[in-house]
Amino acid sequence: MSRSKVAQEILALREEIREHDRAYYRDAHPTISDQEYDGLIVRLRELEDLHPDLITEDSPTQRVGGDPLEEFRSVPHSVPMLSLDNTYNAEEMRAFDQRVRRGLDLPEDAPPIEYAVEPKIDGVAVALRYQGGRLALGATRGNGVEGDDITLNVRTIRGLPLVLPKGAPSELEVRGEVYMPLAGFLQLNEAMERQGLKQYVNPRNTAAGTLKLLDSSTVAARPLAIAVYTLVNADQYNLETQLDMFRFLGDLGFPTQGAELCRGADEVMEAIETWGDRHPGLGFDVDGLVVKVNHFNLYDELGATSKFPRWAISYKFPAEEKSTKLLDIVLQVGRTGAVTPTAILEPVFVSGTTVSRATLHNADEVERLDARIGDTVVVKKAGEIIPKVERVLLNERPAGAKPFRYPKDCPSCRAELVREDVLIRCINLACPAQLERSVMHFASRGAMDIEGLGEKLVLQLVREGLVKDVSDLYKLTVEKLGDLERMGEKSAANLVMGIESSKQQDLARLVYALGIRHVGSQGAKVVARHYQTMEALMGADESELEALDEVGPVIAASIHEFFNRKANRDLVARLQTAGVNMESLETPSEEEPLLAGEIIVVTGTLEKHSRNEIKALIEKFGGKVTGSVSKKTTFLIAGSEPGSKYDKAQTLKIPVLSEAEFLRRLGQ
DNA sequence: ATACCTCGAGCTCC
DNA sequence: CTCGAGGTAT
Numbered sequence A: 001m002s003r004s005k006v007a008q009e010i011l012a013l014r015e016e017i018r019e020h021d022r023a024y025y026r027d028a029h030p031t032i033s034d035q036e037y038d039g040l041i042v043r044l045r046e047l048e049d050l051h052p053d054l055i056t057e058d059s060p061t062q063r064v065g066g067d068p069l070e071e072f073r074s075v076p077h078s079v080p081m082l083s084l085d086n087t088y089n090a091e092e093m094r095a096f097d098q099r100v101r102r103g104l105d106l107p108e109d110a111p112p113i114e115y116a117v118e119p120k121i122d123g124v125a126v127a128l129r130y131q132g133g134r135l136a137l138g139a140t141r142g143n144g145v146e147g148d149d150i151t152l153n154v155r156t157i158r159g160l161p162l163v164l165p166k167g168a169p170s171e172l173e174v175r176g177e178v179y180m181p182l183a184g185f186l187q188l189n190e191a192m193e194r195q196g197l198k199q200y201v202n203p204r205n206t207a208a209g210t211l212k213l214l215d216s217s218t219v220a221a222r223p224l225a226i227a228v229y230t231l232v233n234a235d236q237y238n239l240e241t242q243l244d245m246f247r248f249l250g251d252l253g254f255p256t257q258g259a260e261l262c263r264g265a266d267e268v269m270e271a272i273e274t275w276g277d278r279h280p281g282l283g284f285d286v287d288g289l290v291v292k293v294n295h296f297n298l299y300d301e302l303g304a305t306s307k308f309p310r311w312a313i314s315y316k317f318p319a320e321e322k323s324t325k326l327l328d329i330v331l332q333v334g335r336t337g338a339v340t341p342t343a344i345l346e347p348v349f350v351s352g353t354t355v356s357r358a359t360l361h362n363a364d365e366v367e368r369l370d371a372r373i374g375d376t377v378v379v380k381k382a383g384e385i386i387p388k389v390e391r392v393l394l395n396e397r398p399a400g401a402k403p404f405r406y407p408k409d410c411p412s413c414r415a416e417l418v419r420e421d422v423l424i425r426c427i428n429l430a431c432p433a434q435l436e437r438s439v440m441h442f443a444s445r446g447a448m449d450i451e452g453l454g455e456k457l458v459l460q461l462v463r464e465g466l467v468k469d470v471s472d473l474y475k476l477t478v479e480k481l482g483d484l485e486r487m488g489e490k491s492a493a494n495l496v497m498g499i500e501s502s503k504q505q506d507l508a509r510l511v512y513a514l515g516i517r518h519v520g521s522q523g524a525k526v527v528a529r530h531y532q533t534m535e536a537l538m539g540a541d542e543s544e545l546e547a548l549d550e551v552g553p554v555i556a557a558s559i560h561e562f563f564n565r566k567a568n569r570d571l572v573a574r575l576q577t578a579g580v581n582m583e584s585l586e587t588p589s590e591e592e593p594l595l596a597g598e599i600i601v602v603t604g605t606l607e608k609h610s611r612n613e614i615k616a617l618i619e620k621f622g623g624k625v626t627g628s629v630s631k632k633t634t635f636l637i638a639g640s641e642p643g644s645k646y647d648k649a650q651t652l653k654i655p656v657l658s659e660a661e662f663l664r665r666l667g668q
Numbered sequence B: 001a002t003a004c005c006t007c008g009a010g011c012t013c014c
Numbered sequence C: 001c002t003c004g005a006g007g008t009a010t
Helices: A003-026 A034-050 A090-103 A182-194 A204-210 A216-220 A242-251 A264-281 A296-302 A363-369 A431-443 A455-463 A470-475 A487-504 A507-511 A521-531 A532-536 A542-546 A553-564 A566-578 A611-620 A646-649 A659-665
Strands: A074-076 A116-121 A124-131 A133-138 A146-148 A171-181 A225-231 A260-263 A286-293 A314-315 A319-331 A340-348 A352-360 A376-382 A384-391 A417-420 A423-426 A599-603 A635-638 A656-660
Touching: A003 A034, A034 A260, A034 A521, A034 A611, A090 A264, A090 A286, A090 A296, A090 A314, A116 A242, A116 A264, A116 A635, A124 A204, A133 A146, A133 A521, A182 A204, A182 A431, A182 A521, A204 A216, A260 A264, A264 A286, A286 A296, A286 A566, A296 A455, A296 A646, A319 A431, A340 A363, A340 A376, A340 A423, A352 A376, A352 A384, A376 A532, A417 A553, A431 A455, A431 A470, A470 A566, A507 A532, A532 A553, A532 A611, A553 A566, A599 A646, A635 A646
Parallel strands: A599 A635, A635 A656
Antiparallel strands: A074 A146, A116 A260, A116 A286, A124 A133, A124 A171, A171 A225, A286 A314, A319 A340, A319 A376, A340 A352, A376 A384, A417 A423
C-alpha cells in the first residue's frame, strides 16, 4: 500500500474513532459495539506502527503515555479551585434565592431569577488546560491553589478531546469531574475477582486512586469518564449564560451533563425532586445538584464571601442512614489537651464505605444524643464523607444501659481533667498524649511538612524517649533511628532528610507549627509577614498585634502569652540552635503601601489588565479588593460596560476611577 | 509474598 | 473518617 494511501486511511480511521467517541461519551449513544470499536483502534495502531512518522500527538492511539512517572509534579492553578456552599433542604434553597435577589437589589415583584441546574457527580475534580488547541495540562484540585500534574493520566480518559476543533479558542481551561461509571466499576471488580485480587469498595475512591497511578497504561485500561462543568473565565468568550457555556463546551467536543434552566426557587425545587427520583438509574453516582445563577453579568455584583461565590450553591441529597451498635466510647487527647469522645461502632456499610468509628465532638454532644454504650444508633455520612452519629434508637436500648460518664482523669497521663465550657481538658503540660499530638502537628503538611513522619513513627519516637519536645527531632540521626521497629536504613535516611529540609521552611509555617492556641495557618501568615523575624514577633506587644488586620484580641493575647512563657522561648531558642530558619522568606512588597486602608471594587472590562492582575496589583500596594460596593468601599475602578456596581457607587457617592487614572495614581 | 506505613483524595461538623 | 496507591520492612 502506498504511503499516501496509508496516510489517508489513518486520517479516516482517526475521524471515525473520534465520531464514535463523541457518540459514546458525549451523547451516550454508542453507534458500534465495543469489539468493532477495538477493531478500529487495532487497525489504526497497525498502520501507525508501519509508518511511525505519521503518528501525531492527537491520535486516539496516543492517549497512553510512555514510561511510568517517578512522581507527580505540582502545578499552580490559574484560578483557585474553590468549593461551593451547601444546602440540604427546600428552606435553605429558598434562602439562597432570597440572598441572590437581595444581593441584586431586586424589588419583591421582580421576575424570578434564572438558574442553571446540573447534577453533581461524585468523582474527582480536575482542571484541564488547552494550549494551541491541544490538551496541555491536567491537574488535580490539590489544596485548591496547587494540584498534581496528572496530564498523562487524563489523556487516557476516552471521550475527552485531546485536540479541539478548528476555530476553538487556542487557549482555554475547563474543569470537570472524573468518575467511574457504575457499569465499568462492576466490570472492573469482576475482573479483579477472576484474578483473585481484592475488589474495590466504591467507584469514587477507585476513580481517585486510578488518577494517581504512576503508570498511565494501567489508567488507560480503567473505565474512567469525565463530565466537564466549567469553562474558566467563560464571560471572556462572548458567552452570556451557563446554558450558553454548556452548549459551547458541547460544540468543542467536551462531554457534559448539561444543565436545566429553572426560573425561580420553585422550579429549582421541582428539578431537585425529579433529579432525586432519577439519580439512582443514571449509571453513575450523583450526590446532589449544583444551582448557578444563569447570567454571568450578575456574578460581579453578587461577588463572593471569603470562601464561596454568592452566585452558586450546591444541593446535597439526603444522606443514607444505617443503624448499628455503639460498642464503646473512647477518649482522645488532642494537642491542646482537649479530650474528645469517639464512638466505636459495629462496622456498617454506609454511603460507600465501612464505618467503624465516628467523632462525638464533645461532652455536650454525647449528652444531647444521650448515647450509651450498647445502644443502637443511626449513622450517616455528612457530605458523604464524615460519619456522624445522628440519633439513638431509644426503643432498642438494652436494659441497664448507663448514661456515659466522663472519667475524672486523663486517659493518657491520669492527671485531673478540667471542664471549660463544652470542652473537657487535660491541663498537664507534660501529658504524653499532648506531646504526641503536638509533634504530629509540627510535622504535618500545613506546618513544617516533614515527609515520612507519620502517626506511628511519632508515637514510637515519643514512647522511646527520643523526642521530648519538637526540637529533639533535629537531633535524630540514622543510627539512633535504627533501633526502632520497622526502621531500616532507607527509611531512616529518608526521615533524616525530611527533617533536615524542614529547617528551611518559612517563618509562617514555623509559627503555625508551634501550635499557639487560636493561631491557624492564616493567622501565622499574617503575623509572619508583618514581623518578618521570630525575634521581632517574640518582642511584639499585645496591642501592636491586635492592630494587625485579621488579628483580634483573642489571637493577640494568645500569642503574647505563648511567648511570655520561658519554656516556649527556650524551645524556640533550641530550634534556632538546631538550624531552623527563623525568618520570613516571603519578601514583603517592594512597593510603598500607597493603597493602605483602601477598599476597592473593580467593575466592567479593563483594557490593560485582567481582573486577577488588577487584584494582585492592588494587594501589592497594600489595598484590599472586595466583590461588591458598600459604604465601606473607598473607590471603584470602572472599565468599559460597567455593571450595576457603577450605579451603586454613584448613589453612595463613592469615587470612580478609570483604569488609566488608577494606574497613574500608582505611578505606573 | 505479605504486612505496615504514609500520603492524598473526598471536605462536615464543632 | 475510609480507601487506594506506592514504598519499605520483614
